[in-house]
Amino acid sequence: MSKRIAGPEIERLIQLLAKVPGLGPRSARRAALHLIKKKEQLLGPLASAMGEALDKVRVCSACGNVDTSDPCIICSDPRRDGSTLIVVEDVSDLWALERASAMNVRYHVLGGTLSPLDGVGPDQLNIRSLVDRVAMGDVKEVILAVNATVEGQTTAHYLTDQLSGFEVKVTRLAHGVPVGGELDYLDEGTLTAALRSRTLF
Template sequence: MARAAASAEIERLIQLLARLPGLGPRSARRAALHLVKKKEQLLAPLAAALTEAHDRIVTCETCGNIDTVSPCTLCRDQSRDRTLICVVEEVGDLWALERAHVLNGLYHVLGGTLSPLDGVGPEDLSIAKLIERAGAPEVKEVLLALNATVEGQSTAHYLTDQLVGCNVAISRLAHGVPIGGELDYLDEGTLVAAVKARKTM
């Protein structure tokens, strides 16, 4: 009986790990075995970190970033340029730009891109909140830092139309970002060049 229960627990761990991006069933099995073998050094601290993350991490009510406070640390930072809002698809893209130390403005996380085939429409993304933020008197520019994919570009065009009445300059990353490229996978040099060469739409 004990053997069956242990096996079921390990199988559950494997199934949960397999849901993570980049981990298939075989990689998840290897990861689970490694965690179990290093139970005290890895599994226990990981379990504690996951519990703490579950209890403490929240989504920023202003920009959509994740942090332990809302508004997040970036939104609260008074030294940031509040005339610029940089729009990204996901939190990972925000982190990529922050790692490059190329922007000192504020961010807005859409939560994805428009994709009619997948049933993702404007109401499924944080577009209404973006329009509201862009209408603030201090905002002068909205930088659309969306991935150079078909969905990313169609979302950028949609946002450009929606932002017309907000009296802000609308810019986008230069085409140093390769077509099909995702921000989270680009090196800092490419990101710096792309941001510096942004152009008005």
């Protein structure tokens, strides 16, 4: 049994921080100590911001993004191309694509990938709502921006089957050599994907 090093309030703060992805018990202790030392500058404003987020953050009923409005700021933007839909696994993937500012389109968040071993089937993901969006006829292309994992590819194949009855082009992200990457540092799977997805120069 580990020895307690602080009062229950601080211990609870450490335990909650340790549940944040990327923070283990040691990092959580360091973060908690830093927040406590900077109580006025950090801990108070953070608590306030978290309270506001708890009250105001919603899941967009159209795409699955998180925002303070429903529909979210992306879905309600009339300047976006509604004929192209990028399908992602999680909100973090949507945010990553938005940071890249590569396309001014709309999104659909699945909420994960198919994983029968973990009990995640089609009913646990936002697949039905994706099919419903495509069935409305406004979407001309669906870009499957799922991860290049076994689960991601399984999900992509399943979605392709589900959308095969509609007049919609289904594409996926290219896989291969990253910009600025050196061949010597890439794994065999990435190199194979790059060779298979080669394009004219």
